[in-house]
Each structure stands twice: as C-alpha cells, then as structure tokens.
Amino acid sequence: MPQKITLKKISKDLKVSVSTVSKALRDSHEISIETRDRIKNYAKKFNYKPNSIALSLKNQKTKKIGVIIPEIVHYFFATVISGVERVANKKGYQVIITLSGESFDKEVVNMEMLANGSIDGFIMSLSKETMEKQDFHHLREVTNQGMPIVMFDRVCNDIPCDKVVIDDVAAGHEAAEFLLRKGRNKLGIISTVDYVNVGRLRSQGFKEALQQRGFDVENHQFLKIEDIDNCEDAIEDFVLENDFDSLVAVNELFAVTASKALQKAGKNIPKDVAIVAFTDGILSKYASPTLTTIGQQGEEMGGIAAAKLIEKLESKHLDNESYETVIVKTSLVERESTP
Amino acid sequence: MPQKITLKKISKDLKVSVSTVSKALRDSHEISIETRDRIKNYAKKFNYKPNSIALSLKNQKTKKIGVIIPEIVHYFFATVISGVERVANKKGYQVIITLSGESFDKEVVNMEMLANGSIDGFIMSLSKETMEKQDFHHLREVTNQGMPIVMFDRVCNDIPCDKVVIDDVAAGHEAAEFLLRKGRNKLGIISTVDYVNVGRLRSQGFKEALQQRGFDVENHQFLKIEDIDNCEDAIEDFVLENDFDSLVAVNELFAVTASKALQKAGKNIPKDVAIVAFTDGILSKYASPTLTTIGQQGEEMGGIAAAKLIEKLESKHLDNESYETVIVKTSLVERESTP
DNA sequence: ATATTCTACGAAAACGTTTTCGATACTCGT
DNA sequence: ACGAGTATCGAAAACGTTTTCGTAGAATAT
Numbered sequence: 001m002p003q004k005i006t007l008k009k010i011s012k013d014l015k016v017s018v019s020t021v022s023k024a025l026r027d028s029h030e031i032s033i034e035t036r037d038r039i040k041n042y043a044k045k046f047n048y049k050p051n052s053i054a055l056s057l058k059n060q061k062t063k064k065i066g067v068i069i070p071e072i073v074h075y076f077f078a079t080v081i082s083g084v085e086r087v088a089n090k091k092g093y094q095v096i097i098t099l100s101g102e103s104f105d106k107e108v109v110n111m112e113m114l115a116n117g118s119i120d121g122f123i124m125s126l127s128k129e130t131m132e133k134q135d136f137h138h139l140r141e142v143t144n145q146g147m148p149i150v151m152f153d154r155v156c157n158d159i160p161c162d163k164v165v166i167d168d169v170a171a172g173h174e175a176a177e178f179l180l181r182k183g184r185n186k187l188g189i190i191s192t193v194d195y196v197n198v199g200r201l202r203s204q205g206f207k208e209a210l211q212q213r214g215f216d217v218e219n220h221q222f223l224k225i226e227d228i229d230n231c232e233d234a235i236e237d238f239v240l241e242n243d244f245d246s247l248v249a250v251n252e253l254f255a256v257t258a259s260k261a262l263q264k265a266g267k268n269i270p271k272d273v274a275i276v277a278f279t280d281g282i283l284s285k286y287a288s289p290t291l292t293t294i295g296q297q298g299e300e301m302g303g304i305a306a307a308k309l310i311e312k313l314e315s316k317h318l319d320n321e322s323y324e325t326v327i328v329k330t331s332l333v334e335r336e337s338t339p
Numbered sequence: 340m341p342q343k344i345t346l347k348k349i350s351k352d353l354k355v356s357v358s359t360v361s362k363a364l365r366d367s368h369e370i371s372i373e374t375r376d377r378i379k380n381y382a383k384k385f386n387y388k389p390n391s392i393a394l395s396l397k398n399q400k401t402k403k404i405g406v407i408i409p410e411i412v413h414y415f416f417a418t419v420i421s422g423v424e425r426v427a428n429k430k431g432y433q434v435i436i437t438l439s440g441e442s443f444d445k446e447v448v449n450m451e452m453l454a455n456g457s458i459d460g461f462i463m464s465l466s467k468e469t470m471e472k473q474d475f476h477h478l479r480e481v482t483n484q485g486m487p488i489v490m491f492d493r494v495c496n497d498i499p500c501d502k503v504v505i506d507d508v509a510a511g512h513e514a515a516e517f518l519l520r521k522g523r524n525k526l527g528i529i530s531t532v533d534y535v536n537v538g539r540l541r542s543q544g545f546k547e548a549l550q551q552r553g554f555d556v557e558n559h560q561f562l563k564i565e566d567i568d569n570c571e572d573a574i575e576d577f578v579l580e581n582d583f584d585s586l587v588a589v590n591e592l593f594a595v596t597a598s599k600a601l602q603k604a605g606k607n608i609p610k611d612v613a614i615v616a617f618t619d620g621i622l623s624k625y626a627s628p629t630l631t632t633i634g635q636q637g638e639e640m641g642g643i644a645a646a647k648l649i650e651k652l653e654s655k656h657l658d659n660e661s662y663e664t665v666i667v668k669t670s671l672v673e674r675e676s677t678p
Numbered sequence: 679a680t681a682t683t684c685t686a687c688g689a690a691a692a693c694g695t696t697t698t699c700g701a702t703a704c705t706c707g708t
Numbered sequence: 709a710c711g712a713g714t715a716t717c718g719a720a721a722a723c724g725t726t727t728t729c730g731t732a733g734a735a736t737a738t
Binding site: 047053054071072079081082085094097099110112114253260 | 386403410434436438456485595622626627
Binding site: 007008023050051053054055057058 | 693694695696697
C-alpha cells in the first residue's frame, strides 16, 4: 500500500478541517480534548509524520547543512564529516555531502545546486584548483545572498565567514622543534606545492624553527610534491640523495613512502632517520614502524564547524556580522618512528 | 544585499503575472518573444535560480537520495559513498548521508528523518546491531510507503529490494584456494562474529575450499573477533599458538595486526606465513610487507547501487515490482604478503 | 459584417504545512 | 433576556513553483 498520509487525508477521513488536524497534533487548546485524541490516535495508527519539504517551504529553512569537500576517501576529511554529522544530528540538522574532486568547476556547480534553497548554510574545504586559481566568486555570491559559510582547513581570507583551522605554522614549528630537541640536526621536509596552504604554512613553521636555532636553511632540504599519486620516485630520490637524520612529512602518505624507501636502503627508523608525519590517521597507527604524528583533530574540527554554523543560523535575527577564526590545537602523538 | 529572488519578485518588478514569468523562463510559445527576452534578461541579471524546495513540493520528488552507513571513517564505506556520489551527481541527484554508528536506534531515527519527504529513495548498509537483532520493521515501513531501497554489503533477505553485494562465499573460497595452490596446507582465518554476514559467508567459503581439497576443518583454525577495536591480543594469541603457514583475514585491520604480531615473533611474511586480506584499502598498499588482498570494489558497488536506485525512481509509473541482486566480482591483487 | 481562430497573457489550483483571523454556539452574570 | 465571554472549529493566506484553463483583443475567414 503506497499512499503517504497527509493532513488533508486525515481531515477528510475524520470529517474535520485541515487546520483542526494540524492544531490537534500540536496539542492546541483550541481543540477539544476528545477531537484531539481522536485525531492523534488516527495519526499514530497510520504513522503520520509531517512532510519535511512542506515545512521547509513554509519556514524558509531546511534544517540541512551542505558540506563540500575535495575527497571523501581520505582519512582527514572522513573524520571531519564524522564530526559534522555528529553535532549536526544532535541539533536536529541533516548533512548533505558533495565532493568537488579537487575540481574548481565541480565545486562551483555543487555550490549552485545546494544554494537554491536546499540547505541553510555551508561547511567546506576548498579544492586544490580553487586554491590555485584564487577565484572565489561562487563563495561571494552565496554569502551575498545571506547564506552563511564556515570554512575549514583549506580556507581563504577574501570571504567574510567563520573559519576552523589548525595553526599550521605552529604545527610545522613544533614538528621541527621536536626533532631538534631529540638531538637531530639534519632535517628534511616533504611538502606539497605552495598553493596548498597547509603545505606552505607547515613548511614555513618548519623553516622558522630551524632558523631560530641558528641553522642555515637550504633548498635541498625541501621537497615539494606535485602529483600526490605518483610521488614514490621523487620521495625515494629525495631521501636517499640527501643525508638526513630526520624527516617531516606533511601527510601520512609521504611519511610512510619515505619510511619504506629508507628501510629498503638499509636505514633504520628511527635510529638512522626519525620521522614525524601530519594527519594522525590509520596509516600512522599501522605502518611499520608506527609513525609519530601531529594529529589534525578532524573530528573536533568538524564538530566545531557545525556548531558555529548552526549558532549563526539560529541567531540570524540579530544581524550577527562578526566572524571568528577558531584555531584547533594539534596534538603530537609519539610512536616508533622517533626515538 | 540578502533577498532571494523569486518568480513573484520578478513578476512584480516587471509588472506581469507570475505565470507569465514562469512560462517565459521555460521558453513557452505562449509568451511573445519580446516579453520572453525582457524577463530572461532580468532573471539572468539577478541570477535567478528556481527554488528547489518549492519544486520538490510541487513535483513530489526531491532528486535527493539518502544514504545510511554504519561508519564513514572506514575505507570501504568511503569508497562506496564516492561511487554513489559520482553517478548520482551525473544524473542530477544529490546525496544525503547519515551515519548509524553501528547502532540500531540511530539507524531507525535517521531513516524516519529521511523518509518524511526529504529524499526519493535509500541506499544503505545495515548496522551491526540491526544484523544482530534481525529487526527490520523500519525498512519494511519505508518500502510499504512505496519508497525504494537499495542495500549493499550488509543486506537482509526479508525486505523486497535491490541488492548489491560481492559473492562472499566465492571470495572466501578464492582466498583459501589461492593459498592452497601456493602449496600451503596449514591455513587459519580471522573473521568477525557470525551475525555479520560478510564474516560468516567468507568463513564458509574458506571452509568449503578446504573440504573440497580433502582437509579436515578444525575449530582452532577459526578466530572470531568480537570487539574490533581491541583485537590485538586475541589475534596475537591466535597466530602464535597455532602453527599456521598462511592466514586469511576478513579485513585489512585484522591482517596487518596479524602480520605485525608474526613479525614481532620473528616470522617472515610471506616465507613462514602467507597472508591474504579482504578490502583492498590504503593499509594493504602501505603495510610492510604490502598485503595481497581481495578487493571489495566499493566505488563500483556504490555506483551500481545508485544507478539501480535511480532507474527504479524514474520508471516508477510502470509498477516495477521485480528486484535484482547484483553480485560484483571481486579481484585478487597480489602483493608481498604471498609468495 | 459576422463568425472563427490566434496571440498573449492572467487567474487559480495544487503540492503539505502552520497560523491568523473569524465565526458559531454555548455558558454565564446581571 | 441580553450582552459578554468562552470553547471549538473552519477559512484562507502564505511559502515558490508549474500547469491548466479562461479570456481579451486582434487577425483572419466567410
């Protein structure tokens, strides 16, 4: 038996008006106890649930939040989603997810699709291509329409919105400082190309830490990976041609690739080369040896982003035009790859 | 400047009726070319986009599909989502994701929230708790209302719907057979508790392969993990107390845990013990040694599930009451953990 | 000149709610 | 018995669309 049950159907069956049914179900004192019960029993019997589309249209809010991320098969982003979903659900919101696949065009299209009333606000991390182009017109259009955005991780400063990030410079600093304190003095870093903020900023912190300790910073200490899917050869060359006693990698993948290349060449981790990675994901926990990492707290970031967005949504009346940038603390977890 | 632009606003500004605006934008011949152009220019200038909520209400379809999975920080499920999103997007659908967290109650709640008009159909994989309770009333309620469901991986047979699975029995068989052909004859399997279908079925295929080759199947060859988060001790005991020359694990995590325990005990992989895992994820590719796995083709499963659901949605008129179970081929990829 | 067909537009219903505003009939106080 | 108050309900608008139908005037045909 198909047939969704609606107020109208109930009203017809029970020979009362639609408004009476609506009021009865919301326990209005305008309706007599007897009719109230009659209607509520009928509704329960046929498992009536108000149609959320109709409610959205009436209330001009959907109780849904849109998330746009570059990739989902990616530990960090998956944890962020998990955090977003957790707090959104707790507050009665649902989460619509779209993937940009690191493509600017797809990011724009997805954003337009969602901005037409489907959602109340955005949580997003920019695609690589968007970062490269520095074209943010689609974001501006959305904010101009009064729809709030919360950005995380890969953010831009041209758009008025809340942001949730980690202090990448400080984290890069911490990674280098950690190794220096362990007595290492020939450090290398494997990073991404510069237009990816997180890579650039972590490298910058790394460099600062070295300079503060009076080290000269040489070019050969920096490897910038262009194509993350084909990084093995570049990393292998980098770690073998230079005589490092320690390495920082801006993600797990670079770290474990370096680790394996070094072990293949007969080096011992951490005795010969110590390694600190970013993103405390599953690889770090299960690699051999396990990797010391600086966690990005994706779950926490997602939760904070969702909380901030919902806060903005529900205080919309008082034109809250102040924006905040939350900096989430990183946490270094020591494992076998450092002494 | 906030203010969403609507048909009504355009009609007021241009001093025509709402219906005229609607028709003009859809290029109806009922409207003269001049007014059509006037309206279309105005609409483009103010970047008019039809409100999707209003359309959903009118058309009685949302062009959204709901996905319920147990966890998203999980390689297999993330790849499925990725596949779902890819084909759904291509066909003009959006994806709403909710997580059950392996909890029956949350699965029910999420399902009810989505079933009230938010979406046109479901794609889902059951939570562990649901599998254990064998309580599917929430699924039945949804299908009874005429909303189609496509289930994948963790499915149940009590509900009339399309399904997308891998042939777990055949895959378990293949894993065992592969090791037997390599000359191994002391095989063990690390699986999950029996109410998780995939674990049970893979174990069954494993057992059949051994029996067909004339082996006695002993209890000590089977380990069934209850708590996946604290499996290390159980796995370590299992692999060290028995004298296996090869192991099958129903997921990457069990496999790499076993691998590390064995190596810690001085065994060589694959010389002393060969390992075949399920789920061709990131761990298998980066573990040491890398793991031979039977891939679950999550991306493909997700794509197929989405395609089948959308097909059902768009042929709804002819009461298509036949249901199909698609069996996706697994693919064994050989790596270092087998000789 | 009259009847017919086009052309170009508007009115209204429908989708499922909630809410405001009446409206009816009854009770009560005087 | 009459006005005021109360209890109980219904009509209608609104959210933003699309679509069916109606209609006015103009053009054409007889």
